[in-house]
Amino acid sequence: MSNHDEHSSFIKTPQQLVVIVLLAFVVPVIAIVLLVQIVVKRPHADPGAMTPEAIAGRIAPVGRIEVGAAGAAAGGAPRSGEDVVKQYCAACHQTGAAGAHKIGDKAAWGKVAKAGLEAMLKNATQGKGAMPPRGGAADLSDYELARAIVFMANQSGASLKEPAAPSK
Numbered sequence: 001m002s003n004h005d006e007h008s009s010f011i012k013t014p015q016q017l018v019v020i021v022l023l024a025f026v027v028p029v030i031a032i033v034l035l036v037q038i039v040v041k042r043p044h045a046d047p048g049a050m051t052p053e054a055i056a057g058r059i060a061p062v063g064r065i066e067v068g069a070a071g072a073a074a075g076g077a078p079r080s081g082e083d084v085v086k087q088y089c090a091a092c093h094q095t096g097a098a099g100a101h102k103i104g105d106k107a108a109w110g111k112v113a114k115a116g117l118e119a120m121l122k123n124a125t126q127g128k129g130a131m132p133p134r135g136g137a138a139d140l141s142d143y144e145l146a147r148a149i150v151f152m153a154n155q156s157g158a159s160l161k162e163p164a165a166p167s168k
């Protein structure tokens with residue numbers, strides 16, 4: 001019976017046994033709970049991030065140009081005389097190219113303005129000499145064309161009244 005001690009455990013009392021048994025259950029359970037939490041709480045890739053819209057949003061260019069969006073033809077408000085002139089008429093009338101009445105040239109504009117807006121509008125609509133009909137901007141309404149003429153004439157010493165907006 002001398003080797004009895006070799007088999008003796010460090011558990012000497014029933015209380016120790018109870019503690020060991022409890023720990024044997026509790027420690028693995030806590031470990032599993034922690035593991036599960038790590039897996040569940042791991043940040044996932046957002047599934048919405050891979051939709052075509054989301055991708056297009058991320059790779060969208062920084063700026064965007066809307067061509068013709070401001071036009072009356074596109075259903076927008078009529079463009080102002082200044083806008084129309086800048087966009088279409090300045091090409092010739094800013095520099096006086098091809099004999100166009102230069103913006104700011106009071107003598108040249110004074111002559112045509114004397115004939116009145118109606119006459120100028122008619123010539124601008126049909127075209128005259130080197131000037132193409134409507135200055136080449138076929139989508140301009142008469143109202144927009146008239147405002148552009150008034151703008152240019154008034155920049156050149158005339159004091160024409162803006163035409164009334166057409167009633168729709």
Ligand code: HEC
Pocket residue numbers: 084085088089090091092093097098099100101112119120121123124128129130131132134135136137140145148149
């Ligand atoms: C391609 C060049 C060109 C463009 C673009 C142009 N014009 Fe002209 N415009 C002319 C020339 C050239 C004349 C002189 C015509 C002449 O008297 O022989 C003229 C003359 C005019 C006149 C005087 C007409 C008259 O009664 O004798 C008006 C008004 C006018 N342009 C308005 C406009 C407006 C408004 C625009 C823009 C929508 C415009 N033009 C765009 C070349 C241009």
